[in-house]
Amino acid sequence: MNDGFEYQFPAIRGIQAQREYYVSMCPMRLLPKLFQFDEDELAPELRAQRQLNRARIPELSRYITENVNNYVFSAITVSIDADIAFTSFAGEGDANRIGILKIPMSARFIINDGQHRRAAIDQALRNHPELGDETIAVVFFVDKGLERCQQMFSDLNRYAIRPSTSLSILYDYRDETARLVKSLIANSVIFRDVVELEKTSLAPRSRRLFTLSAIYHATNELLSxxxxxxxxxxxRLALEFWESVADQMDEWGRVRSGDLTAGEVRTDFIHTHGVVLQALARAGRTLVSKHPNTWKNKLGGLKVIDWRRANSRVWEGRALVGGQLSKSHQNVVLTANAIKAHLDLELSEEEQRVEDAFRRGANGARKATA
Incomplete structure (x- = not known):
């Protein structure tokens, strides 16, 4: 039903799957007024989008307000359930794709993609109303009926793949630790050319020893x-720590000299994997705190540790679960506990509780099999 009142958007008309769609720019202050959410209380089969995850909104809102000069948001995709009109500025050629999109005020808008962005913008505007005149791209589809809207939501999200953690860190210039780690890798002999910068996991034949994400999380653990x-x-501390650790890891040096392949080391030893790197950093944090002037001399205890994956007597239940490496917080703590024992470091209260629980479980398992 058209009551004579309408919204007008400058727009560009396009064609997808033989259907017209329109691209426009919308002032941010209008987003909360124009585009309402599907009712959260409706059953999933009666909605055209996922339920809003309100826990995500503060983080997205902070991203805008903390980066007002360089934030980036992609377009919001909206379905219109109404009869619309498009008046082009010219009658022929490419120019007829540019014009005014007229939408009745009685129309129903459904956000197919971007509801969390819209909610975050709404929250950001409350503290920074000056953002209201900035714009965000909106893609309009004319789709009458719930079934088509639900199919659009499914299609838009079907092939969405998050970038790997390593690639996100590589391209992140706001995170101070990310910048530090990238500089560390570029300037350190031990990491140069042996770090996978894009993927979070390494193929068996990869020539890399470490992943960027593993070094990032471990360095973050050290500096915390x-x-x-x-x-x-x-x-400076991160560089000195990792170079001092590398001095105790013969296999790392043998890869650089060509005596061993990276694949052989990753297969036979556990000390290049994320759980162990983070555990080394956790133990290192305590070592540096307790012995700020002599900590390098005390790292020699790492050299006598049997880092072989086959050493299940030590690593099963700590770095390994059923023979497979595990990066859970508990496994990081248990692996760090074993490292601390070789460095003559006391456990914290939390670490002691985890260690006691682990030993009770191990003793119970031995009794059960006796």
């Missing part, structure tokens, strides 16, 4: 205990 350090001090 030194919040008062400057970026320069943090970078």
């Amino acid at each position: 205990g030194f919040q008062e350090t400057t970026p320069e001090e943090a970078a």
